[in-house]
Amino acid sequence: MSKSYMGSRTRKKDWEALTTGQPVYTDDIAPVGCLVVKLLRSPHAHARIQSIRTDLAMKVPGVVAVYTWEDVPQERFTLAGQTYPEPSAYDRLILDREVRFVGDPVAIVAAETEEAADKALRLIKVQYELLPAVLDYHTAKDNETLIHPEENWHCLCPVGADNHRNLAASGSCEEGDVEKAFAESKWVVEETYHTKACQQAMMETFRTWCQMDAYGRLTVVSSTQIVFHVRRILSNALGIPKSRIRVVKPRIGGGFGAKQTSVSEIYPAFVTLKTGRPSKIIFSRYESQIASSPRHEMELRVKIGADEAGNLKAIEVYTLSNTGAYAEHGPTTVGLSGHKSIPLYRSEAFRFSYDVVYTNQMSAGAYRGYGATQGIFAVESAIDELAHKMGVDPAALRMQNMVRQGDRMPAYYGEISLSNTMDQCLQKVKEAIGWEEKYPRRVMPDGHIRGVGLSLDMQGSGISGVDVGSVTLRVSDDGGYTMLLGCADMGTGCDTILAQMAADMLNCPIESIAVLSGDTDASPYDSGSYASSTTYITGMACVKCCKELTGKILSYGAEMLSCQPEEVEFDGEYVFKTEDPAQKVSLREISYKAESGSGKALEATASHYSPTSPPPYMVGAAEVDIDPETGKLQVVQYEAAVDCGTVVNENLARVQAEGGILQGIGMATMEDVIYDQKGRDMSNSFMQYRLPTKEDFGKIHVQFCPSYEPSGPFGAKSIGEVVINTPSPAIANAVYNAIGIRFRELPITAEKILLALNEKDGK
């Protein structure tokens, strides 16, 4: 009766509000009269506060409070938005006596106006005892300078963390006889790759406002991906029960993982709890650049061996990850650097080991790709190096060895690849980029050199056995539905995608599904939107919930028709007798009945988790144009093919892919968090940290090769993260194919290319 929304190009449910500029974001809806909260930040990479004088600051007219380390609870916690017990160590205080990076908060100021707050910041006098800083992550492990020597540092999970060794995590795993496999390999490559920290750089910076509600509870309105985790984090940080905290997420201006860390919430929450007054913090772009949650810088040593016939024998990855001053997402991101790169290929044996170290730099966090991006850059570069060493086409080597549907993936926790069209993806991408004609290089009439390169790619769909998604559906009395969600639409469109699923399941127009998401008081529990979980995990909860609600609708309808539920069907509008469709009762009538003398709630809640995390797969190919005289690199064409299982919304899937690819191109060619010798982040604005514009690439083109994932809703897997991983290796491989120079460090800038060309030419 109703059309199917699966695979459609349905507009996002919030499109009109967003495109006409309605006030739907955190700051737009903040109460008038919020105290302005600002932070004094450490100018030193590592120091101990000897004294803080706040009396002068307190005298500034309009200043309401100045808080220092002496005013805050002394129980440590983590800001990582992860399911309890969090793998990230409890190493934070709201304000600490020891400051661990340039930008670490030293004092919180709350004032009636921004001007007063700024003035107060200038009048706080701090005396620091400078401590030696660990600024080179290679020297962090077992350094005599400890970043977290404190007694009450603790870690809830056995992740190999040791604060007396500056380790936020360490470990290893393997399967098969790695040494034997390498010994039997005719071809072996072993190289080290380096990926830098990158900023998510979502357009809306971190921001939160808080107020006390009528019941004396703390209401927190924040731009976050993780309302339920924020509630727990605040409970830990403030030492108050979760029942006293409500966290609400309005529309949010982008996240990409940045807002999977509770970067801004604790400060106004503390102020409002202390003063009883509404308060608000808006991070400046500067603060969002220097004190946030960027991608973990990683160094990866990769060793790959192949036999004479080109069959991979073993893959070994060692990752050194720089988590910065705090452990947020350190133990988990590193896992993906091996577990989502090694399983791209069949091999007899693998080994993956890692160390995650503390340093005196900004704490890293969760950024789209979450370690897989770094791992795949390394492994997919190494595979190309192997192919060149062997003298074979890197595309052919990939086709020969890639993981296929039905394969067990030892390095992916032994999961079976149940849905996998990566071979088709590779074929499609080769055709689209013109691999046969263009590989490896072409010299253009203007002297520029063009090269093509490609990369395989996988991610996961949620965290297996951990992530929980839930959906509540209520029938409203006009026969429509209200869908309550705890996941976070950060622009991706998951509110719409889940409504599409519900509309298909309930056989109704999508307009009949009203969505409310991201409110810990109203939403059913959801881990939040991260780890590529929402479509797959919450989507399945949606399917379950619709089934359950349909059962109730059938049962109530049957009762009204004086028959058994087995005797009736529901077509989206009416419950009718199968035998005699003329005997029917409308959903509207059923809902009115449920509201009057019924005692039955016409609603359902369903939760879902998955024991597996089916990988989406992807292949990306870049054609780069290099001006050999200036080193200037331009990605002139980017071709991608994605297997995200069933495509739920073609538009939204395509834009996920295009957006992820351009972020990846940015990472590969320009984005770089640069510190000076004193540990100051020099990439502290959009002037210094460059983001790709519309004129920085030629064309990005995306195709889909849908598989059908049996454990996913309507056969769907994830797409949000897998899309960022291919550009770095594909571009590095294309650059090699163009000019014969291998870049093992990102970003690959014109300057690096030109200097390398000079060296090659003996200049």
Added chain:
Amino acid sequence: MLHILNYERPQTLEEAYQLRQKKGSAVLGGTGWLRLGEHTLRTAIDLSGLGLRYIKDEGDSFLLGAYTTLRDLETSAPLNEAFGGAFADAVGSIVGIQFRNCATLGGSLYGRFGFSDVLTLLLALDCEVHLYKEGWVPVETFAARNGEPDILTELRIYKNRRVKVLSQRLNANDFPSVTIAVSKGEDGFRSVIGARPCRAKIAAGPEKLTLSTAPDFAKKAADAVSYGNGMRGSAPYRRQLAEVLTRRAALSLLQKEAE
């Protein structure tokens, strides 16, 4: 953060000049870069009431008001026809349309910013800057000085040279790693190199060139100025770019001439 204590919008140039004599005064341009850094202006002088936004064709030259925007330079048909599109080329990569709708010619000149594509282009042309009290000053003289307490009112650009600008940037609308201009007049070729990262300078010329001597000219020009290290490039990188881009610009002018 920027603090402005007094804001003035004078009705005459004389009034503006008198305000400019006050300590801590400055003329507002497009204010695009004004907010960067921490500073206090005692008196901000807004010249927008003085009718200084114009591009007049005076036959052998153009007369441009100080409040002409970079976007005006980009879209002015007569200006770009006279100089082979060089003005559109020079400003087209500066941040974005919105920025260029505010940024002024006078601000770009008076600021004498190291990264200025505009200053680089103008040094390659025969131009004069008009200061209210001092009168006409050759742009080269003006570019080498600093912060005179005068009012920049207009700029005269003679049509006697053809010019080509080139630059290299980390991405499309970044500040340049190097920006260069080469021009040709009756006296021969002139090379200007900017964003070294210091302020643009005439590096070589005037000199007559042929297709075969252009590379040597570019090398000589690139060697004639100094370079520094910064986030947008090391000194050797900048020097190498300066030579390549200067050679290309010179060759491009020579080839166009041959056509």
Added chain:
Amino acid sequence: MEYPITFTLNGVKRSVSVPADRYLLEQLREMGCKSVKRGCETSGCGLCTVWMDGKPVLSCTVLAVRADGHQITTLEGLQPEAKILGGYLADEGGEQCGYCAPGLMMTLLAMEREYPDRAPTEAEIRHYLEGNLCRCSGYESHIRAAVAYFQDKREVK
């Protein structure tokens, strides 16, 4: 010190007093124009784009005192047009988080006025929108939407 200024905001004459160093962005948000967003502090993202006398400018770098005597337009003043153009963007899924959308809309609608006789080319669109950063979309959907919008508009004309 505060300065009295009078300007036309979305067609309505408004008189306010502003400090000399207040930027138009803050002033407009305070006056209820919440479509105007801040994305950076360095004049580089295009989120705060409004029109001054019909031309797109960065409200984060224009001093509010300089609005005196001018026409200021925000997306609040262009609602019917925004909805039509917004539909094109939504048909590509290109609005995504929506935070850059008002600035993008203001720039595209300004561009439309600069090309009264013809639809701009894709290259012209890319160049005109260069100063409008977006981190979600990868821009391709913005370009597709803009091309379709201008084509349709031109056909109607």
